[in-house]
Amino acid sequence: MCTVVYMPRDNNVFFASLRDENPMRAKATEPIIEDTETIKFIAPRDSLAGGTWVGINEYNNVIILLNGGFENHTRKNNYRKSRGLIVLELLQTELPVIDWNLMDMTDIEPYTLIVWSDHNLFQLVWDGHQKHKNLLDATIPHIFSSATLYNNTIKEYRKQLFDNWVLTKPNISQINLLNFFKTFTDSNDGFIMNRSNTLSTLSYSFLEIQKNEKAIFNYHDFQTFQNTYSTLNIQKTFASLTDNNPSV
Helix, strand or coil, rough: CCEEEEEECCCCCEEEEEEECCCCCCCEEEEEEEEECEEEEEEEEECCCCCCCEEECCCCCEEEEEEECCCCCCCCCCCCCCCHHHHHCCCCCCCCHHHHCCCCCCCCCCCCEEECCCCEEEEEECCCEEEEEECCCCCCEEECCCCCCHHHHHHHHHHHHHHHHCCCCCCCCCCHHHHHHHHCCCCCCCCCCCCCCCCCEEEEEEEEEEEEEEEEEEEEEECCCCEEEEEEECCCCCCHHHHCCCCC
Protein backbone atom coordinates (compact mmCIF):
# COMPACT_ATOMS: atom_id res chain seq x y z
CA MET A 1 0.00 0.00 0.00
CA CYS A 2 3.04 2.22 -0.05
CA THR A 3 4.71 1.36 -3.38
CA VAL A 4 2.69 0.45 -6.48
CA VAL A 5 3.92 -0.48 -9.96
CA TYR A 6 1.93 -0.78 -13.20
CA MET A 7 3.43 -2.36 -16.32
CA PRO A 8 1.75 -3.17 -19.65
CA ARG A 9 3.36 -5.78 -21.85
CA ASP A 10 1.90 -7.15 -25.09
CA ASN A 11 -1.70 -8.13 -24.27
CA ASN A 12 -1.04 -8.46 -20.54
CA VAL A 13 -0.92 -5.96 -17.69
CA PHE A 14 0.98 -6.34 -14.43
CA PHE A 15 0.60 -4.70 -11.04
CA ALA A 16 2.75 -4.90 -7.94
CA SER A 17 2.06 -3.62 -4.44
CA LEU A 18 4.45 -3.45 -1.49
CA ARG A 19 2.72 -3.04 1.86
CA ASP A 20 4.64 -1.00 4.45
CA GLU A 21 3.11 -1.29 7.91
CA ASN A 22 3.90 -1.67 11.59
CA PRO A 23 5.12 -5.29 11.99
CA MET A 24 3.30 -5.46 15.34
CA ARG A 25 -0.06 -4.90 13.63
CA ALA A 26 -2.32 -7.95 13.57
CA LYS A 27 -1.22 -10.22 10.73
CA ALA A 28 -3.20 -9.87 7.51
CA THR A 29 -4.91 -12.89 6.01
CA GLU A 30 -3.61 -14.21 2.71
CA PRO A 31 -5.56 -13.49 -0.49
CA ILE A 32 -8.46 -15.79 -1.21
CA ILE A 33 -11.28 -15.80 -3.76
CA GLU A 34 -14.31 -14.25 -2.09
CA ASP A 35 -17.63 -15.06 -3.70
CA THR A 36 -20.39 -12.61 -2.81
CA GLU A 37 -23.93 -12.75 -4.13
CA THR A 38 -23.01 -10.47 -7.01
CA ILE A 39 -19.26 -10.75 -7.70
CA LYS A 40 -16.05 -12.70 -7.15
CA PHE A 41 -12.81 -11.02 -6.17
CA ILE A 42 -9.37 -11.85 -4.80
CA ALA A 43 -7.89 -9.83 -1.94
CA PRO A 44 -5.96 -10.20 1.29
CA ARG A 45 -7.66 -8.83 4.40
CA ASP A 46 -6.36 -6.56 7.12
CA SER A 47 -7.18 -8.40 10.35
CA LEU A 48 -7.46 -5.20 12.38
CA ALA A 49 -9.86 -3.08 10.31
CA GLY A 50 -11.27 -5.76 8.01
CA GLY A 51 -10.50 -4.00 4.75
CA THR A 52 -7.83 -4.56 2.12
CA TRP A 53 -5.15 -2.64 0.25
CA VAL A 54 -5.08 -4.57 -3.03
CA GLY A 55 -7.46 -6.72 -5.02
CA ILE A 56 -8.95 -7.70 -8.37
CA ASN A 57 -12.47 -8.72 -9.26
CA GLU A 58 -13.94 -10.85 -12.03
CA TYR A 59 -14.90 -7.74 -14.04
CA ASN A 60 -11.23 -6.96 -14.64
CA ASN A 61 -11.04 -4.20 -12.03
CA VAL A 62 -7.81 -3.80 -10.06
CA ILE A 63 -7.81 -1.49 -7.04
CA ILE A 64 -4.67 -0.71 -5.04
CA LEU A 65 -4.40 1.65 -2.08
CA LEU A 66 -1.65 4.12 -1.24
CA ASN A 67 -1.78 6.00 2.05
CA GLY A 68 -1.99 9.76 1.68
CA GLY A 69 -2.97 12.08 -1.13
CA PHE A 70 -0.56 14.40 -2.92
CA GLU A 71 1.45 15.27 0.19
CA ASN A 72 1.89 14.17 3.78
CA HIS A 73 -0.84 15.17 6.22
CA THR A 74 -1.37 15.44 9.96
CA ARG A 75 -3.39 12.49 11.17
CA LYS A 76 -6.46 12.92 13.34
CA ASN A 77 -7.08 10.62 16.28
CA ASN A 78 -10.17 9.08 14.71
CA TYR A 79 -11.77 8.70 11.30
CA ARG A 80 -15.22 7.56 10.27
CA LYS A 81 -14.08 4.54 8.28
CA SER A 82 -10.89 2.72 7.34
CA ARG A 83 -9.58 3.43 3.84
CA GLY A 84 -9.21 -0.32 3.34
CA LEU A 85 -12.97 -0.73 3.69
CA ILE A 86 -13.42 1.67 0.77
CA VAL A 87 -11.19 -0.58 -1.37
CA LEU A 88 -13.23 -3.59 -0.26
CA GLU A 89 -16.50 -1.91 -1.23
CA LEU A 90 -15.19 -0.89 -4.65
CA LEU A 91 -13.94 -4.41 -5.37
CA GLN A 92 -17.57 -5.50 -5.15
CA THR A 93 -18.71 -3.24 -7.99
CA GLU A 94 -18.50 -3.47 -11.76
CA LEU A 95 -17.86 0.26 -12.21
CA PRO A 96 -15.57 1.31 -9.33
CA VAL A 97 -14.62 4.73 -10.72
CA ILE A 98 -18.26 5.79 -11.04
CA ASP A 99 -19.10 4.41 -7.60
CA TRP A 100 -16.08 6.19 -6.09
CA ASN A 101 -17.37 9.47 -7.55
CA LEU A 102 -20.64 8.91 -5.69
CA MET A 103 -19.08 7.97 -2.33
CA ASP A 104 -19.16 10.33 0.64
CA MET A 105 -15.55 10.85 1.81
CA THR A 106 -16.37 13.08 4.76
CA ASP A 107 -14.07 12.30 7.71
CA ILE A 108 -11.98 9.78 5.74
CA GLU A 109 -8.17 9.95 5.96
CA PRO A 110 -6.46 11.07 2.71
CA TYR A 111 -5.52 8.29 0.30
CA THR A 112 -4.76 7.45 -3.31
CA LEU A 113 -6.24 4.61 -5.36
CA ILE A 114 -4.63 3.18 -8.47
CA VAL A 115 -7.48 1.66 -10.46
CA TRP A 116 -7.54 -0.44 -13.60
CA SER A 117 -11.07 -0.48 -15.00
CA ASP A 118 -12.54 -0.83 -18.48
CA HIS A 119 -8.98 -1.06 -19.90
CA ASN A 120 -8.14 2.37 -18.43
CA LEU A 121 -5.71 3.35 -15.68
CA PHE A 122 -6.87 5.90 -13.11
CA GLN A 123 -5.32 7.68 -10.16
CA LEU A 124 -8.09 8.58 -7.71
CA VAL A 125 -7.06 10.89 -4.87
CA TRP A 126 -8.94 12.01 -1.79
CA ASP A 127 -6.85 14.83 -0.26
CA GLY A 128 -9.05 15.22 2.81
CA HIS A 129 -11.07 18.05 1.24
CA GLN A 130 -11.91 17.07 -2.33
CA LYS A 131 -11.61 14.26 -4.86
CA HIS A 132 -9.26 14.25 -7.85
CA LYS A 133 -9.66 11.83 -10.77
CA ASN A 134 -6.76 11.50 -13.20
CA LEU A 135 -6.76 9.32 -16.31
CA LEU A 136 -3.21 8.03 -16.83
CA ASP A 137 -1.45 6.80 -19.94
CA ALA A 138 -2.03 3.03 -19.78
CA THR A 139 0.50 2.33 -22.56
CA ILE A 140 3.53 3.12 -20.39
CA PRO A 141 4.81 1.84 -17.03
CA HIS A 142 4.18 3.80 -13.83
CA ILE A 143 5.47 3.72 -10.27
CA PHE A 144 3.73 5.36 -7.30
CA SER A 145 5.05 5.97 -3.78
CA SER A 146 3.02 6.88 -0.71
CA ALA A 147 3.05 10.57 0.20
CA THR A 148 2.94 9.72 3.90
CA LEU A 149 6.28 7.86 3.83
CA TYR A 150 8.31 9.35 0.99
CA ASN A 151 9.02 13.01 0.22
CA ASN A 152 9.11 14.36 -3.33
CA THR A 153 12.89 13.99 -3.63
CA ILE A 154 12.79 10.32 -2.67
CA LYS A 155 9.74 9.67 -4.86
CA GLU A 156 11.57 11.12 -7.85
CA TYR A 157 14.70 9.06 -7.09
CA ARG A 158 12.62 5.88 -6.88
CA LYS A 159 10.99 6.79 -10.21
CA GLN A 160 14.39 7.28 -11.83
CA LEU A 161 15.52 3.84 -10.63
CA PHE A 162 12.34 2.31 -12.00
CA ASP A 163 12.54 4.13 -15.35
CA ASN A 164 16.16 3.01 -15.79
CA TRP A 165 15.17 -0.58 -15.08
CA VAL A 166 12.30 -0.39 -17.58
CA LEU A 167 14.76 0.79 -20.25
CA THR A 168 16.55 -2.57 -19.96
CA LYS A 169 13.33 -4.21 -21.25
CA PRO A 170 13.25 -6.88 -18.54
CA ASN A 171 11.05 -9.93 -18.62
CA ILE A 172 8.12 -9.14 -16.34
CA SER A 173 7.62 -11.72 -13.62
CA GLN A 174 7.06 -11.86 -9.90
CA ILE A 175 10.70 -12.79 -9.29
CA ASN A 176 12.25 -10.27 -11.68
CA LEU A 177 10.29 -7.38 -10.24
CA LEU A 178 11.11 -8.48 -6.70
CA ASN A 179 14.78 -8.61 -7.64
CA PHE A 180 14.50 -5.04 -8.91
CA PHE A 181 12.91 -3.94 -5.63
CA LYS A 182 15.86 -5.46 -3.78
CA THR A 183 18.37 -3.29 -5.69
CA PHE A 184 17.54 -0.20 -3.60
CA THR A 185 18.25 -1.40 -0.08
CA ASP A 186 18.09 1.83 1.94
CA SER A 187 16.36 0.93 5.22
CA ASN A 188 14.40 4.20 5.35
CA ASP A 189 13.46 4.82 1.73
CA GLY A 190 14.20 1.59 -0.15
CA PHE A 191 11.46 -0.32 -1.90
CA ILE A 192 11.73 -3.00 0.78
CA MET A 193 12.26 -0.94 3.89
CA ASN A 194 12.64 -1.34 7.65
CA ARG A 195 12.57 1.78 9.80
CA SER A 196 13.87 0.59 13.19
CA ASN A 197 11.39 -2.30 13.23
CA THR A 198 8.51 0.14 13.71
CA LEU A 199 7.60 0.29 10.02
CA SER A 200 8.65 -2.26 7.45
CA THR A 201 7.60 -3.92 4.21
CA LEU A 202 5.36 -6.82 5.22
CA SER A 203 4.18 -8.25 1.92
CA TYR A 204 4.49 -8.19 -1.85
CA SER A 205 1.50 -8.65 -4.15
CA PHE A 206 2.01 -9.33 -7.87
CA LEU A 207 -1.01 -9.36 -10.16
CA GLU A 208 -1.09 -10.42 -13.79
CA ILE A 209 -4.03 -10.02 -16.17
CA GLN A 210 -3.61 -12.29 -19.16
CA LYS A 211 -5.30 -11.04 -22.34
CA ASN A 212 -8.23 -9.73 -20.27
CA GLU A 213 -9.30 -13.33 -19.75
CA LYS A 214 -7.56 -14.52 -16.60
CA ALA A 215 -6.21 -12.87 -13.46
CA ILE A 216 -3.35 -14.34 -11.42
CA PHE A 217 -2.63 -13.09 -7.89
CA ASN A 218 0.76 -14.00 -6.41
CA TYR A 219 1.32 -13.01 -2.78
CA HIS A 220 4.52 -13.19 -0.73
CA ASP A 221 4.52 -12.65 3.04
CA PHE A 222 7.93 -11.32 4.14
CA GLN A 223 7.22 -12.23 7.77
CA THR A 224 6.44 -15.92 7.23
CA PHE A 225 8.16 -16.33 3.82
CA GLN A 226 5.00 -18.02 2.56
CA ASN A 227 3.74 -17.67 -1.02
CA THR A 228 0.16 -18.04 -2.18
CA TYR A 229 -1.25 -18.22 -5.70
CA SER A 230 -4.85 -17.61 -6.81
CA THR A 231 -6.50 -17.35 -10.21
CA LEU A 232 -9.77 -15.82 -11.35
CA ASN A 233 -11.49 -15.96 -14.72
CA ILE A 234 -12.39 -12.55 -16.14
CA GLN A 235 -16.04 -12.13 -17.07
CA LYS A 236 -17.06 -10.32 -20.23
CA THR A 237 -18.84 -7.10 -19.28
CA PHE A 238 -21.39 -5.34 -21.44
CA ALA A 239 -18.77 -2.72 -22.34
CA SER A 240 -16.25 -5.33 -23.47
CA LEU A 241 -18.88 -7.12 -25.53
CA THR A 242 -19.77 -3.92 -27.36
CA ASP A 243 -16.09 -3.15 -27.91
CA ASN A 244 -15.66 -6.49 -29.66
CA ASN A 245 -18.81 -6.11 -31.72
CA PRO A 246 -19.28 -2.58 -33.07
CA SER A 247 -22.71 -3.46 -34.44
CA VAL A 248 -24.15 -3.98 -30.96
